[in-house]
Amino acid sequence: MKMIYVDNISKKFGSLEVLKDISLEVKKGEVISIIGPSGSGKSTFLRSLILLEQIDKGRIEIEGIPISAFDDKGKRISLPRKDVKDGVRKMGMVFQNFHLFPHKTVLENVIEAPIIVNKLDKKEAVSLGEELLKKVGLLDKKDSYPSQISGGQKQRVAIARALAMKPDIMLFDEPTSALDPELVGEVLGVIKNLAKENMTMLIVTHEMGFAKEVSDRVVFMDKGEIIEDAPPNKLFNNPDHPRIKAFLEKILK
Amino acid sequence: MSDILGMIIYILKGSLITLKLYIVTIVLSIPLGVLGALGKISKSKLLSSFVGFYTWIFRGTPLLLQLFFIYFGLPHFLGINFSKFQAASLTFILNYGAYFTEIFRGGILSIDKGQYEAAKVLGLSYPQTMRRIILPQTIRRVLPATSNEAITLVKDTALVTAISMEDLLRNANQIVAREYTIIPFVIAGVIYLVLTSIIVWIFRKLEEKYSIYE
Numbered sequence: 001m002k003m004i005y006v007d008n009i010s011k012k013f014g015s016l017e018v019l020k021d022i023s024l025e026v027k028k029g030e031v032i033s034i035i036g037p038s039g040s041g042k043s044t045f046l047r048s049l050i051l052l053e054q055i056d057k058g059r060i061e062i063e064g065i066p067i068s069a070f071d072d073k074g075k076r077i078s079l080p081r082k083d084v085k086d087g088v089r090k091m092g093m094v095f096q097n098f099h100l101f102p103h104k105t106v107l108e109n110v111i112e113a114p115i116i117v118n119k120l121d122k123k124e125a126v127s128l129g130e131e132l133l134k135k136v137g138l139l140d141k142k143d144s145y146p147s148q149i150s151g152g153q154k155q156r157v158a159i160a161r162a163l164a165m166k167p168d169i170m171l172f173d174e175p176t177s178a179l180d181p182e183l184v185g186e187v188l189g190v191i192k193n194l195a196k197e198n199m200t201m202l203i204v205t206h207e208m209g210f211a212k213e214v215s216d217r218v219v220f221m222d223k224g225e226i227i228e229d230a231p232p233n234k235l236f237n238n239p240d241h242p243r244i245k246a247f248l249e250k251i252l253k
Numbered sequence: 254m255s256d257i258l259g260m261i262i263y264i265l266k267g268s269l270i271t272l273k274l275y276i277v278t279i280v281l282s283i284p285l286g287v288l289g290a291l292g293k294i295s296k297s298k299l300l301s302s303f304v305g306f307y308t309w310i311f312r313g314t315p316l317l318l319q320l321f322f323i324y325f326g327l328p329h330f331l332g333i334n335f336s337k338f339q340a341a342s343l344t345f346i347l348n349y350g351a352y353f354t355e356i357f358r359g360g361i362l363s364i365d366k367g368q369y370e371a372a373k374v375l376g377l378s379y380p381q382t383m384r385r386i387i388l389p390q391t392i393r394r395v396l397p398a399t400s401n402e403a404i405t406l407v408k409d410t411a412l413v414t415a416i417s418m419e420d421l422l423r424n425a426n427q428i429v430a431r432e433y434t435i436i437p438f439v440i441a442g443v444i445y446l447v448l449t450s451i452i453v454w455i456f457r458k459l460e461e462k463y464s465i466y467e
Binding site for chain 2 (some may be wrong): 116118147158165
């Protein structure tokens, strides 16, 4: 089953084309890393999938539900709001800068959306929240505020918060880029565990070793385009495109 | 001695009017400010320019003029008659609502865009995001500015003397005129100081309460 189907999407910021005719299909349980130089449109692509950015052209379907679509003449097709909402809700997202709610404790951060959006009762939500915090190894921090924990811990809370909405797909937008080097491992560890549980994931990352280890496919983006989409062994050891070789040489040096 | 006691009692009676006006104004102008702020940042051009016009008028003209206009002017133009207390309350609520609108708007805009995005990807609607995520964080940021306004309001209430409301200052002034002594002014000053000190104390407690998460 196609979890994500992206067909020829484009996006401009003013006159700058940040996404150019991008197409991608993701199957259930696949882990896909998106790599490439900064400014290549990786984050914009991820944000477009969950409608934090609006595309200008193309089509996005999540588990068969179209959430953004244009007709042949380039006119936006108006889609039923409920379907769009349902499609978007199948995804959870984790940001580079965590964006935890600072006025809520760790546990409150995790159970906020289940209570407010899914109308879960408080007791159920708390037990769900505690289970997820245990999973990311932070049950002992449940009553702390975000300002009282480390960056790595914040990002693990953010992952638990996203998982609390029971998404089928997780999007990670540079989840370790804002972390001190010694804290990167704990976050990658949590993501690896999700991969073992067969979570479908799209991960924008600069951690090449991690991308190699955890991904089924690696997508290389440059200047708003997907240059190559291949299994990690192929992309890292024998990429088709010279630009990828140059990029890898630069960062592995 | 009993003279001074009598003065104090008379002035305290005026303080009750001052206090009543103060409480009515605070209780109604703060929600008005929240609504105004939400209106001003709303995507609706009509709504945001309407609120803009409102704050322009009420922040751009003297409070005393507004009081005169609402107490003497409105009955003349619209045929509505207000009691002195109603006119004063209305004026103060509208005037302070305008200032709170701007303070809260600034507070809301100071919240990181990432908070909206995090709420959105979790499925929260705009009203839910405002109520649960943005406004609670705004409270902390606007407390110092709100505290300033709350203190200023204590002193601004003295303006109602100008429409002969029998507030703290007017009662003090009456005794001064009658008895040729400035002791009532001292008493009035002390009462204002007590009132403002209480406000400062309340806001300090609020700031402590809201600072736990930073």
